[in-house]
Amino acid sequence: xxxxxxxxxxxxxxxxxxxxxxxxxxxxxxxxxxxxxxxxxxxxxxxxxxxxxxxxxxxxxxxxxxxxxxxxxxxxxxxxxxxxxxxxxxxxxxxxxxxxxxxxxxxxxxxxxxxxxxxxxxxxxxxxxxxxxxxxxxxxxxxxxxxxxxxxxxxxxxxxxxxxxxxxxxxxxxxxxxxxxxxxxxxxxxxxxxxxxxxxxxxxxxxxxxxxxxxxxxxxxxxxxxxxxxxxxxxxxxxxxxxxxxxxxxxxxxxxxxxxxxxxxxxxxxxxxxxxxxxxxxxxxxxxxxxxxxxxxxxxxxxxxxxxxxxxxxxxxxxxxxxxxxxxxxxxxxxxxxxxxxxxxxxxxxxxxxxxxxxxxxxxxxxxxxxxxxxxxxxxxxxxxxxxxxxxxxxxxxxxxxxxxxxxxxxxxxxxxxxxxxxxxxxxxxxxxxxxxxxxxxxxxxxxxxxxxxxxxxxxxxxxxxxxxxxxxxxxxxxxxxxxxxxxxxxxxxxxxxxxxxxxx
Ligand code: G3P
Ligand code: CA
Numbered sequence: 001x002x003x004x005x006x007x008x009x010x011x012x013x014x015x016x017x018x019x020x021x022x023x024x025x026x027x028x029x030x031x032x033x034x035x036x037x038x039x040x041x042x043x044x045x046x047x048x049x050x051x052x053x054x055x056x057x058x059x060x061x062x063x064x065x066x067x068x069x070x071x072x073x074x075x076x077x078x079x080x081x082x083x084x085x086x087x088x089x090x091x092x093x094x095x096x097x098x099x100x101x102x103x104x105x106x107x108x109x110x111x112x113x114x115x116x117x118x119x120x121x122x123x124x125x126x127x128x129x130x131x132x133x134x135x136x137x138x139x140x141x142x143x144x145x146x147x148x149x150x151x152x153x154x155x156x157x158x159x160x161x162x163x164x165x166x167x168x169x170x171x172x173x174x175x176x177x178x179x180x181x182x183x184x185x186x187x188x189x190x191x192x193x194x195x196x197x198x199x200x201x202x203x204x205x206x207x208x209x210x211x212x213x214x215x216x217x218x219x220x221x222x223x224x225x226x227x228x229x230x231x232x233x234x235x236x237x238x239x240x241x242x243x244x245x246x247x248x249x250x251x252x253x254x255x256x257x258x259x260x261x262x263x264x265x266x267x268x269x270x271x272x273x274x275x276x277x278x279x280x281x282x283x284x285x286x287x288x289x290x291x292x293x294x295x296x297x298x299x300x301x302x303x304x305x306x307x308x309x310x311x312x313x314x315x316x317x318x319x320x321x322x323x324x325x326x327x328x329x330x331x332x333x334x335x336x337x338x339x340x341x342x343x344x345x346x347x348x349x350x351x352x353x354x355x356x357x358x359x360x361x362x363x364x365x366x367x368x369x370x371x372x373x374x375x376x377x378x379x380x381x382x383x384x385x386x387x388x389x390x391x392x393x394x395x396x397x398x399x400x401x402x403x404x405x406x407x408x409x410x411x412x413x414x415x416x417x418x419x420x421x422x423x424x425x426x427x428x429x430x431x432x433x434x435x436x437x438x439x440x441x442x443x444x445x446x447x448x449x450x451x452x453x454x455x456x457x458x459x460x461x462x463x464x465x466x467x468x469x470x471x472x473x474x475x476x477x478x479x480x481x482x483x484x485x486x487x488x489x490x491x492x493x494x495x496x497x498x499x500x501x502x503x504x505x
Contacts, residue, residue: 052108052257058101058229058245060085071100074147076233084239087231093175097140097147101229105392106248108256109139109229110198110209112241113156134158137238139199140230141206142223149173152222153232154199154208156185166208168218181218186210186501194241200259202252203392205290205364207259214259214501219290220362251437252364252395252415253462255483260497261474262484264366265289266467267308271488274339275315276306277346278357285363288494291395292363293486295370296351296381303327304351304381308370314338316348351381355388364393366464366486368419369403378406385414397440408435417464423449431461438462438483443473446480453481471496 060068062080067073076096077088089096101109115135138153149171158164164185170178198209204223208216229245255261268280269287281292295308300323312318312325316333327350336346349357351367358365369381385394396407397417404416415437423445424430431439439456443465446452453463465477466486474485474496487493 052110052244052246052248054108054246054248056244057104057107057247058243060100060243062241067098068100071098072145072147073098074143074145074230081239084241085231085243086237086239087233088237089234095136095138095232095234097143097230097232099140099143099145099147099228099230100243101245103142103226103228104201104245104247105223106202106250107229108198108200108246108248109141109244110196110246111139111231111243112194112196113137114194114239115236134234135236136232136234137197137236138232139197140232141199141201141221142227143230143232144227147230149175150222150224151227151230154197154206154216155232156195156197156210158185166210166216168206168208168216168221170222178222180220180222181216183216186213186215200248200256202248202250204362205252207256209256209258212258214256217259217290219364249460250415251460251462253417253438253464253483254457254460255462255481260500261478261482261493262291262464263289263490263493263497264291264293264464264484264486265490266293266486266488267295268292269488269490271469272491274336274343274346276308276349277335277343278349278354279336279343279346281354281357281363282361284490285361287491288497289490290364291366291484292358293366293368294351294354295368297322297370298373298377298380299323299325299327299330301326302377302380303330304377304384305330306349306351306354310371312348351384352388355384355390355394358393359388359390364395365390366395366397366417369396369398369400369407372400373403373406375406375410378403379410382407382411382414386411395437397438401434404434404436419466420445423452427452428455428459428461431456431459436461438464440464440466440486442466443468443477443485446482447473447476450480453483457481 062083062085074097075094076090078098079086087096136155136157138155141152143151150173152170155167155169165182166185167182168180172178196211200207204221205219206221207214231240265284267275269283270280273280273283276294284292294306296304297307298304307322311321316335318333330348333348335348336343385391391413395415395417397419398404399419407414417438417440418436419440423441427439439461446465456463462483464484465482468485469487469489485493
């Protein structure tokens with residue numbers, strides 16, 4: 001009996017050991033799977049959608065028999081098959097379109113997509129299997145129920161380029177394409193497999209995400225006043241699943257998961273051109289800055305001008321405080337020669353001229369109300385922003401709390417940022433009290449308080465730091481959750497971001 005019990009005990013130990021080994025193996029397997037899937041490597045990335053905070057406006061997994069309620073096919077052939085939505089292009093050169101959702105200013109549209117019939121969207125060997133056109137799939141913005149142009153898209157385009165392209169483009173009412181931004185498709189995104197597509201839109205700004213990582217951004221998305229979201233296909237049959245539309249908060253500076261930091265050009269591209277002039281703003285824009293930081297102060301006769309210093313001596317050929325000069329006197333100043341002969345003749349721009357330039361040529365403004373301003377002076381600034389139709393593209397920041405309070409009272413639609421030289425004892429409480437969208441300390445303060453971004457983000461507030469021109473600190477600041485960097489070197493930060501997007505560093 002003892003021997004038998006011992007044998008039984010031995011068998012029991014063996015079973016326990018086997019069980020323990022099995023549990024360990026399963027745990028190791030789970031850990032391995034977790035590690036593999038959480039690491040965004042070029043060859044294997046998670047397709048699952050990242051958690052996005054906001055109101056879910058559309059959540060569709062196509063579990064019903066037909067097209068979901070409120071979904072309208074506006075071109076091509078659309079049906080639900082095996083729990084997925086399958087779309088094919090229409091005839092006559094028109095892409096297949098299906099429209100859903102409702103008009104939103106700030107939203108994220110996501111879908112899982114896979115091509116059928118062996119066609120590939122992007123990647124080596126992209127091929128069309130239907131109709132002969134190069135295949136593409138797109139997420140549609142502001143598409144009317146009729147499907148009629150104009151509308152805008154984030155498109156993933158294969159065929160023409162060896163590796164495929166991502167684009168932001170507008171379909172004009174003459175059925176032509178106006179491609180505003182494009183980038184090579186990350187190598188791993190092509191192929192005949194599920195790809196998670198997403199565009200995140202805030203007014204005229206948008207970011208393209210592939211499998212949870214940003215791959216392209218634009219500041220020049222053309223919007224219309226109506227229309228909903230859409231899926232579009234051409235040159236291939238594409239099946240979709242797990243479509244979501246999330247209405248987002250209006251904070252324009254919060255950085256989405258999987259996205260590099262916002263590029264904010266300090267006084268324009270002030271390392272390359274005379275600060276706070278139209279030319280430094282143009283250089284910044286062409287260098288990839290989404291935001292241009294400008295300082296504003298009034299002339300003697302109350303016209304808001306873009307100028308940093310209290311007086312004009314350093315950056316123009318004039319002398320004296322700007323508040324002592326009339327608009328006619330400021331207009332006569334040369335604001336370029338001090339920087340270099342090639343810039344002779346550049347002017348101190350009025351705020352109106354700068355807003356007009358941004359509205360026509362693209363871009364957004366982080367406008368610093370410089371120094372103390374009266375309520376009437378702030379009212380004039382607000383009037384200029386509204387008169388130029390730029391309220392959706394301007395964030396107002398200041399070191400002066402009163403200027404922010406006046407702005408909030410006069411123009412509650414304008415997002416606010418508080419500039420600080422040192423952290424407040426409780427930045428979140430200050431942000432709540434002033435209704436801030438962004439809290440803007442010097443970079444050193446954030447590096448010294450690494451938990452700051454997390455606590456501000458929990459309160460829905462972004463953290464934007466100034467003024468950082470070197471990649472070592474960009475790296476540290478990104479790791480701490482910084483949403484945007486104010487820099488004199490926007491083109492360099494933009495290039496650094498691009499390297500980030502494609503996994504180079
Ligand atoms: O935007 C932050 C930064 O501009 C604040 O400093 O002196 O350059 O206006 P300053
Ligand atoms: Ca400034």
